[in-house]
Amino acid sequence: MEANQFKAFGKEMIDYVAGYLENIRDRRVVPTVEPGYLRPLIPEKAPEKPDKWEDVMADIERVIMPGVTHWHSPRFHAYFPTGNSYPAIVADILSGAIACIGFTWIASPACTELEVVMLDWLGKMLGLPEEFLACSGGKGGGVIQGTASEATLVALLGAKARAIARVKKEQPEMSDADIVSKLVGYTSSQSHSSVERAGLLGGVKLRSLLPDETNRLRGETLENAIKEDLDAGLIPFYAVNTLGTTSSCTFDRLDELGPVCNEYNVWLHIDAAYAGSAFICPEYSVTINDFFQIFDEGHRTSGLLQLQPPQMVAGELRLFRHVAEGPSWLVNAFNVDPLYLKHEQQGSAPDYRHWQIPLGRRFRALKLWFVLRLFGVENLQAHIRKQIELAHYFESLVRSDDRFEITEEVIMGLVCFRLRGSNETNEAFLKRLNGRGAIHLVPSKIRDVYFLRLAVCSRMTEKSDIDISWKEVKETADELLAKNHCG
Amino acid sequence: MEANQFKAFGKEMIDYVAGYLENIRDRRVVPTVEPGYLRPLIPEKAPEKPDKWEDVMADIERVIMPGVTHWHSPRFHAYFPTGNSYPAIVADILSGAIACIGFTWIASPACTELEVVMLDWLGKMLGLPEEFLACSGGKGGGVIQGTASEATLVALLGAKARAIARVKKEQPEMSDADIVSKLVGYTSSQSHSSVERAGLLGGVKLRSLLPDETNRLRGETLENAIKEDLDAGLIPFYAVNTLGTTSSCTFDRLDELGPVCNEYNVWLHIDAAYAGSAFICPEYSVTINDFFQIFDEGHRTSGLLQLQPPQMVAGELRLFRHVAEGPSWLVNAFNVDPLYLKHEQQGSAPDYRHWQIPLGRRFRALKLWFVLRLFGVENLQAHIRKQIELAHYFESLVRSDDRFEITEEVIMGLVCFRLRGSNETNEAFLKRLNGRGAIHLVPSKIRDVYFLRLAVCSRMTEKSDIDISWKEVKETADELLAKNHCG
Incomplete structure (x- = not known):
């Protein structure tokens, strides 16, 4: 690949990832693919002669994205947040070039x-x-x-x-x-x-x-x-x-x-x-x-x-x-x-x-340098405060509904909650909630009490996103409890 | 940082790294800075408010490059090669965005x-x-x-x-x-x-x-x-x-x-x-x-x-x-x-x-996928064969000069050689060679015989680069032996 091709390809990728991140809410947060989905989508072996970069670019949506769990979607509430930012991506380009x-x-x-x-x-x-x-x-x-x-x-x-x-x-x-x-x-x-x-x-x-x-x-x-x-x-x-x-x-x-x-x-x-x-x-x-x-x-x-x-x-x-x-x-x-x-x-x-x-x-320090400079301490503090505030907002929504209970004091960006009832009910609840595909959570269990963890993960999460997550939680509870009632 | 700023910044960085890699021969391969050089060049703490990305961009040449050892320069013959390619850099942008x-x-x-x-x-x-x-x-x-x-x-x-x-x-x-x-x-x-x-x-x-x-x-x-x-x-x-x-x-x-x-x-x-x-x-x-x-x-x-x-x-x-x-x-x-x-x-x-x-x-596999597809097996094989051929070319130049000896059979892209003479002479020789700053090698020692290792590292190395490296080696020997003779 020559420098000119790299410039065209690299810039197209920059546009692509900006589009990906800005519109990430439109994607289903966890994919529906089954194990082994990817192999049939690509050749059985590496090509002898070079492919075109345009074909590689096109294959991202065809091959990769159907199997991506979107960690930076405001709908992703599993595990804990991981790092992602525009300055860090640019720093990595430089780190990869100096290599x-x-x-x-x-x-x-x-x-x-x-x-x-x-x-x-x-x-x-x-x-x-x-x-x-x-x-x-x-x-x-x-x-x-x-x-x-x-x-x-x-x-x-x-x-x-x-x-x-x-x-x-x-x-x-x-x-x-x-x-x-x-x-x-x-x-x-x-x-x-x-x-x-x-x-x-x-x-x-x-x-x-x-x-x-x-x-x-x-x-x-x-x-x-x-x-x-x-x-x-x-x-x-x-x-x-x-x-x-x-x-x-x-x-x-x-x-x-x-x-x-x-x-x-x-x-x-x-x-x-x-x-x-x-x-x-x-x-x-x-x-x-x-x-x-x-x-x-x-x-x-x-x-x-x-x-x-x-x-x-x-x-x-x-x-x-x-x-x-x-x-x-x-x-x-x-x-x-x-x-x-x-x-x-x-x-x-x-x-x-x-x-x-x-x-x-x-050369990892480049990322820290770019991020600290291009956000500034004030914005990083504001980001952390906002995530904690959003967690407390979700907590208040949970507390407003008697069917639920908060199982742990909310201190940072994590809300631990469950339906009042058995572990089995909560397991069924989480399975149904994740199955709807709109948001993604993982569970935990302490002293044999099973509960759901909702972490505020994406740096793009807004109050309106939390409203959507709560709506999902609430509607899933409605469905499950109606079903249980009928059953 | 907003998406539009990211696009401008990211594209400028793409141009910068293409320029860096295409013109890497112009830079001194190992910097002349002393330990502690960087601290006085930047503020003592992170800024409260965001810096401009244009300032960060400008600081690369002012702060970073004076302290970079250019591993991908054809003048770099130390250690063994590390990975660097345009497709891999682009893959990392995607990997960083999916994160x-x-x-x-x-x-x-x-x-x-x-x-x-x-x-x-x-x-x-x-x-x-x-x-x-x-x-x-x-x-x-x-x-x-x-x-x-x-x-x-x-x-x-x-x-x-x-x-x-x-x-x-x-x-x-x-x-x-x-x-x-x-x-x-x-x-x-x-x-x-x-x-x-x-x-x-x-x-x-x-x-x-x-x-x-x-x-x-x-x-x-x-x-x-x-x-x-x-x-x-x-x-x-x-x-x-x-x-x-x-x-x-x-x-x-x-x-x-x-x-x-x-x-x-x-x-x-x-x-x-x-x-x-x-x-x-x-x-x-x-x-x-x-x-x-x-x-x-x-x-x-x-x-x-x-x-x-x-x-x-x-x-x-x-x-x-x-x-x-x-x-x-x-x-x-x-x-x-x-x-x-x-x-x-x-x-x-x-x-x-x-x-x-x-x-x-x-998401490291993206790099392998991009590299294998965009080079193709033929070009990767050609690359390896060329590096080995260049090593043999350097070997032939060393063998053409009676002052030197090859200390190990050349099989891959590494040439081990030394001046006929004592370890001390070779240590002085390497110090002088690296001190000139045009090329960079590291030594090794086996059974108490000190020798120089010249690895063909950069993917951009051409025969003309090896000629330059040999010229450096030869001239340094001329200098050293003349000096020893006079001294």
Whole structure:
């Protein structure tokens, strides 16, 4: 493909995606295709000679769109929101053209340096104390991880390396394998599934603790578990505190868990992958400030804070504090340093390859730079406030109808609700609701109570969209209850 | 940012990147900036109100480009090539607009289904036997991993899970920790650094074995190590066979290692992250066919084949065979299945989240689809042949000058060479060569012999570019030797 063809093709694609996003409400949010739908629509093998780009363009509507779940439709209320914005798309064009692999500073200095400064920008937006920032001159700083799961796994592996080193120092006769077999971490039964998976991948025991009746993990529960395990000769090393759980956007009691972790020298990993974005609004940063207070008192625990960036950017950010106890555990534990990756500036700038699982990394900071500049902090705050407001609006509609109940306090952009009645009724209700195809939700279950989760996901969602979603919910209930009545 | 602004901005960026790539030869390949260069060039924090996109556009040349190492310049000969092409950039625009997270089939059916079929297309291009393909109706199929490192780690974790399960069945009294402490894997001292790192991350012993005098790992070496470890009560479980090492693009003796792994029931991981692309040319697929012959004889070992896709696509592909022994070890070992990720079609299509470390995944198959269609197999083969031909051309220039020696057989697009003389002379030579700024190479060292690696990286490299690179090499040698002579 020549440059001129690329220009024509690229510009046509720009127009196409603008049209796609601006008119996304017209599409059925979840497709009706069956598994295996796509294969018959395209050839059995790659063409020997090039196709025309115009044919590729035409195949998007024919082949791809019938099978797309439209995550950025205001009708999409499943899971949690993912990043999508015009500035981010444009930044990715540039990232794809430069296509450097930023594993070391010299491999593309701009790739590393922009990330260092962008994470400082974000840290300032979140109101983090200076020592968390690279610009403090200390060892703080952040990194963009590919996904939340990787961030969680990296934290767990860092905690594991730290625990092994500590125990070996105290009991040099113990082998690594002995130590690993005694390590135990703690998570809530409400933590994200990627925490459990990190335990499996990292080869360490994780105990799933029960939260209280409001679904928050409490300090006493953690402390009792730690004491029990210490008595049994185990080595507590890691705990996860979720701020905004996936099932119900609940906040664990950081004010209680933090001191316990300090007391027992347990690495506390804070997972705020969804709700963390909201901390850029001062009115929502209270929780995070509790965190700093805890850690200003005792520095033994390394604070790992995992936040999803402002919702319009893809990717996951982590900010490290007290690097001597944070990233250095990762950097040193998994450091391999072949000659072909060495460079003369080693040590005077971060080589991000040591801060993550992969060696390779894209020029991701461009997206953050474009998004922060082209929205501005005010608009990002306004976006978050609006999504929360829309969730509260949906909550008020649910509360206005006696057939329904709200099952969890609405704090961010997630509303958990159900029909008063059995789990079976609610399962039938969700199946019917999703089956109508106008909106899409996924369920969850806590203490055997099945409920529906409505997340405000699209950056384009307006009050009128919430009215439509509510109308769908209400009409589905009418249908179901009429049917049940007749049946 | 409104749609109209996006259209103007996006199209300007398309023009910019076309101009960047078409004129990339005019830029100094490695920047001259010092660590910390970027911070003073931009504000200390994110703007409160939006910047103009025109200002962002202007800042690319002012802020970013001075710090970019131009990986796609024909003057860039470091590391190995990474993916970059016009069709891939356009595909990423679409991927960024759809911005689905394809963790399950229902989360965006097109995202999963296109990947399944694209990996079949690629499997056919490589001439893989049918059982490797999803379309065989069996359990074969491939997946795109984010990076080569992740592919290697996933394979190691799968092998670990398989070994634990096998030993537990034979010796139910052994604990997981006991088993893990006895596991031992094998790699060559010439394997990529990500293999060693996978061992560290996976918490298992890896023995680094010495290759023969031509740098190939031999079957006898592996067998001796396995026997030794079995005698010591250890459990051999995993071996890596590199086809195209990073230091010198050497091919381990798959014809010898394969049977040994079969004999001792050791999971053989084939790392062809660089050279595997060339297997789409029939004349280079001989090696891979050896592999199939081995595994047609004994099916106990699960073949994991890690290939970098045709060089114009970013990402890593893996193809699994005998899924009962391949991905199922991953799927089952690390399966966590919360209600919010369940769906009705589970089991009738792959949920790729089980095949990888992260939960989230982009719509990456679009890039493969666009690239394969818009180049066509013929042009991709032509591209690979041309890069290898250019490497041989550079080799001939080096051989024409008695001051130099070729240190490794040139098979693919990498030429390993050095000045006849000491390591110190060659270190000074590389420093001077890179310091001139016209071309960029990285060194390596095998058995204490330091040499230079010249990889043909850019898809735009022509014979005239190689002439320029040779001229640089030659003139630098002239300078250095003249200086040494005078000094």
